[in-house]
Amino acid sequence: MNENKKRKYAFFLGCVAPNRYPMIESSIRAVFDHLGAEILEMEGASCCPAPGVFRAFHIPTWLVIAARNITIAEELGVDIITGCNGCYGTLRDAWWELNHKPELKKMVNEHLAKVGRQYKGNIEPKHIVQALYQDMGMDYLRDFVKHRFKDLKVAVHYGCHIVKPSDKRPWGGEYECPTFLDELVEMTGAKSIDYKDKFMCCGAGGAVRTAVKEVAADFSREKLTNIRDAGADIIIDCCPFCHLQLDLGQMEANSVYGAMIGEPFKIPVIYITQLLGLSFGIDPNQLGLIKNHELAGVSPFIPIEPFMQKVKEELT
């Protein structure tokens, strides 16, 4: 990469990562720094706001709050990155709507004027996976791979908002069988295995987790069963909310549907930048892969030690 044109991104944190999975935020920062991209803070950013909650009730409210968040990055003059599919869904959909529908932009700006802001639409909200895969590109990333994992079988979970709706996403209309996340995983030498209903929901989305936890746990149960049947060592995802559901959801599924499940689930759930970071040779502590406390009720809920044990040999 040309050093004179160092990549810069405004980092939109969202809610789940900072509150429940700080290791996700930490690993994103570590990996982007390692790849020579500068991360700028978005001072004053609020909730994205959550697509399944705000948008489902009042679209104009959702749009104005999202637009306000985007204006913070516009002031910084750089594209937004976020590590969360939900935030990505909100920011990207709002950006798309506002850049395609002048009447909405006018409405939003009338509201934003009251807080001294204006939406321009001159930056693009991106997912961190999009920034890695498209802005930097596989050829660029491959040069950073230091450790390659042998015999690591990964169940890749995309989540929903990162690929749908396809016309507002950057994947060329692909929504049935995307491969970008699998490609990033396989770059590390790991094997992305096929499993039944790979593109099934984690269970949490659409406020289902909030409203009816047993239903969410039932989704997770089915998904996790398929993942276990396919013989996966770990799950890789790219969304903190999916991460929560696939991690904490294992405990919930075990307790609610124990009789159906048999042997309780204990599949380590790893965020994509944690895996990439390890492969790039970044200190596992920085990636939040070493749990240095014994507190109950603190993430990750499913121990990730088996994963670290499995890749220990390749790291040394």
Add this chain to the structure above:
Amino acid sequence: MTESTKEIKVSRNTKPKIGVYVCHCGVNIAGVIDVVKLKDYALTLPDVVLAREYKFMCSDNGQKLIRDDIEAGLINRVVVAACSPRMHEPTFRLVCKEAGLNQFLFEQANIREHATWVNMYDSEGAYDIAKDHVRMAVAKARRLLPLEVQRVKVEPSTLIIGGGIAGMNAALDLADEGYKVYLVERTPTIGGHMAQLDKTFPTMDCSACILTPKMVDVGRKDKIEILTYSEVVDVSGYVGNFEVTIMKKPHYVDQEKCTACGACVENCPITVGNEFDLGMATRKAVYIPFPQAVPGQYTIDMNACVKCGICARPDVCEPGAINYDDKPEYMKVKVGTIIVATGWDLYDPTELKQYGYGRFPNVINSLQMERLLSSFGPVLGKPVRPSDLKAPHKIAFLQCVGSRNFREGGHTYCSRVCCMYATKQARQYKEKHPDAEVYIFYMDIRAFGKGYEEFYESASENYGINYIRGRIAEVYEGENHNIIIRSEDTLIQTPIELEVDMFVLSCGLEACADAGEVASLLSVQRSADGFFMEAHPKLRPVDTLTDGIFVAGVAQGPKDIPDTVAQAKGAASSAAALMSQGEVEIEPYYSVVLEHLCSGCRSCQSLCPFGAIDFDEVKNVAVVNPALCKGCGTCVSACPSGAMVQNHFAGFQLESIINVAVKQSSIENGGK
């Protein structure tokens, strides 16, 4: 109606006397605007001597109004404010001509499409627009000049592009009427997609049995010159006089010497997938597409051939017909008319990943199923599934694959044949395996043709085929490469999961991949769906907007075999009607050179897309060939000296329109 004996002389200096006729068009115009007020307005315009309004100007009585006024010497120019000139300009021109007035002293103001239809709920707005159109038409009418139509001879011959069932039928009809036909087909045989079909719905006629005699007929007709393995590479000229360049691709087998003994095929070591069987059977690098091919000529596929030389050995090919150095040949023919019958491609379902085509071996497309069912297909009419070559017990069909799809990449139209061919294939399979379970997943069953509804009803009643109304969401592979289908049965509102042995995608028809190239080669238009566009969807279904070029079969839009044959016969009849006149009229809209202004810079010559401009080296001026000029006006705008004038669209005529369009509105809006 006989033409008036009295010819009215009009020249540039004759004082214009314009008659304006406002048409009510029933309520289409009069229901929106005040036509009497519009007529009165017309009377205020310069040189308008009379104005009338009438219910239907295109009716006999309406036409008579104009004729009487002309014959009484009241007017010498005519403006009709009505519908689009595409519709009735020829009608009113004929009225002028019959009354003794030069037909180009007529101008039509389109106040229906441009004003009342698009502003149906805004009477005042529509009226203002209609006024503008009338004012502009009158302004142009004042400056119109009489012109003479040109007559050109028509070659009594036709080029037909595409040798499928459409092209063949058109060729036979034209040959029977005595016209020479050049039937150009890009593959090595005529017959098209119909040759691949096993039986045809709803009568269950054997496709080959009804097609191959036709193919032989086409081959036997002296008047038909079959040019297979050939492509049209250039078309120039105009109606009645097209010059066509055809490339005959090299067969690498000398057709004069070849005795069709087949020894080359037996000895050829190269085996590739046969296109005719969609890759489900093999052929050699040297091949005949299928046994009944016409002409029965051998061809070497140079993409596959390794030039090992075996077939060329004297002990293999005794007549020495093999020629690896064969080159393409180019031939030029002159034809009066062209029929486009290029057919279709099957929609490729690979992109619809949820259906697993290309990922799972037991998902096939409908044309593959047709070949499996065919008695001369790869499995001799005993269908098996690809993964283990066993006869499937449970088969599901999915309708509307690639059709009626409003998502990006899909076709929005209905392909019109899939409901019936799927029903036919399902019935055929049940006839062979009465115990089999056959399911058809559909959105709606469209059984609209003669005998189709009965055919569908019988499939369900007598053959026990299960019709399930629901779109399949996705499929995945179970054990033994079985296909597990997820759908909703929308009639009982229940999600269902169904395991089948084989899954057939009823793919739609789409325009040929190179339809765009054909369109630009012939200067014909395509509609948004990619198929060639007819001149009028109801009244001119086989004409294109380019005179002398007709369209037939699926090239114009999806249709079944009966409709294709009907349209082919229609196209042949229209082409024959044109050629039988011996001459055609060409509108005199060509450009003329004002020699005293032309500086001889030749800018126009290099820009003319039709090669219609020559150069007179002696006078040092450009010369337009009126027969080649299409009246596009490129030379007019390019000429730096203003020496080019296009008849009927001359600069001073267009300026007069612009002047009244601009000046008048600004005055009404308060002006400056």
